[in-house]
Amino acid sequence: MTNRATDFLLDPRLAADTVTLGELPLCRVLMMNERRYPWLILVPRRAGLVELLDLEPDEARMLWEELHQSMAALRDLGTKINMGALGNMVRQLHIHVIARTEGDPAWPGPVWSHSPREPWPDPAESAETLRRRLKLPQCGI
Amino acid sequence: MTNRATDFLLDPRLAADTVTLGELPLCRVLMMNERRYPWLILVPRRAGLVELLDLEPDEARMLWEELHQSMAALRDLGTKINMGALGNMVRQLHIHVIARTEGDPAWPGPVWSHSPREPWPDPAESAETLRRRLKLPQCGI
Numbered sequence: 001m002t003n004r005a006t007d008f009l010l011d012p013r014l015a016a017d018t019v020t021l022g023e024l025p026l027c028r029v030l031m032m033n034e035r036r037y038p039w040l041i042l043v044p045r046r047a048g049l050v051e052l053l054d055l056e057p058d059e060a061r062m063l064w065e066e067l068h069q070s071m072a073a074l075r076d077l078g079t080k081i082n083m084g085a086l087g088n089m090v091r092q093l094h095i096h097v098i099a100r101t102e103g104d105p106a107w108p109g110p111v112w113s114h115s116p117r118e119p120w121p122d123p124a125e126s127a128e129t130l131r132r133r134l135k136l137p138q139c140g141i
Numbered sequence: 142m143t144n145r146a147t148d149f150l151l152d153p154r155l156a157a158d159t160v161t162l163g164e165l166p167l168c169r170v171l172m173m174n175e176r177r178y179p180w181l182i183l184v185p186r187r188a189g190l191v192e193l194l195d196l197e198p199d200e201a202r203m204l205w206e207e208l209h210q211s212m213a214a215l216r217d218l219g220t221k222i223n224m225g226a227l228g229n230m231v232r233q234l235h236i237h238v239i240a241r242t243e244g245d246p247a248w249p250g251p252v253w254s255h256s257p258r259e260p261w262p263d264p265a266e267s268a269e270t271l272r273r274r275l276k277l278p279q280c281g282i
Contacts, residue, residue, distance in 0.1 A: 050221075051212065051216070051221075051222055052208075052209075052212060052222070052224060053209065053212050053213060053216065053222070060205060060209070061202075061205075064201060064202075064205055067193075068193075068194065068201070071192065071193060071194050072194060075192070075194065080191075080192075080227075080228055080229055080232075081192055081193070081194070081226075082225070082226070082227045082228075082229070083193060083225065083226045084223070084224065084225035084226070084227070084251075085222075085223070085224045085225070086221075086223045086225070086251060087221055087223075088221055088223070088241060088248060088249035088250070089249050091221075100229060107229060108229035108230050108254075109229070109253065109254035110225075110227060110229075110251045110253045110254060112250065112251045113249075113250035113251060
């Protein structure tokens with residue numbers, strides 16, 4: 001029997017593409033390791049979630065607050081925030097928050113499926129910048 | 142001085158691509174006139190909104206409820222719900238809710254920017270089906 005709160009494990013494909021920034025009350029916050037767009041991914045720490053409809057009402061409220069915090073943290077890193085929950089490739093529920101800028105490589109289309117990922121030269125440094133914007137404690141401290 | 146509640150006007154590009162299904166407490170509900178994907182668009186009826194961050198807290202709660210209702214209405218029309226707020230082309234805040242199915246034309250990529258829209262042969266009939274699923278009254282009655 002799955003315990004949705006304690007049996008959470010991050011999908012290995014999400015883990016491979018991202019750097020963990022830290023934990024909010026509901027979600028693990030990841031930074032996509034992609035230097036062309038400031039890009040956060042929120043993953044509710046509950047086992048077995050696939051759709052937003054799978055969230056309990058109190059979890060949905062927490063998710064909204066954490067999305068709001070994430071969008072606010074990225075707002076002045078671009079000219080338009082894109083938010084999306086797709087999950088066609090990775091089924092584990094995860095929500096993207098991306099700062100877009102007119103003229104960026106995928107503009108005005110979506111970033112998903114646009115082109116291969118271009119990693120940061122120093123992902124840890126970029127992660128620290130975003131962590132400060134999100135007011136998350138440094139990992140491991 | 143803009144009155145955000147009374148000065149709402151639907152963006153003409155959204156109007157041109159969609160059929161209006163009806164009104165929820167916060168949002169106008171549109172059906173994208175695209176026969177390949179069951180596709181709803183929610184537009185909060187408030188003038189001047191661009192980002193989800195622009196919503197007042199009570200509006201954000203209403204939006205979440207209406208998104209939940211929309212996702213539930215589409216759930217068994219596909220195998221995965223995609224939800225997104227992009228706004229790179231049309232700045233007026235609008236949120237997409239789309240029922241995706243493995244093997245559909247854009248699968249597993251996003252539908253946005255994938256290929257030109259393919260309209261329904263009879264949009265009014267398709268709209269009526271979605272309106273019933275959403276439990277919205279028929280327009281004009």
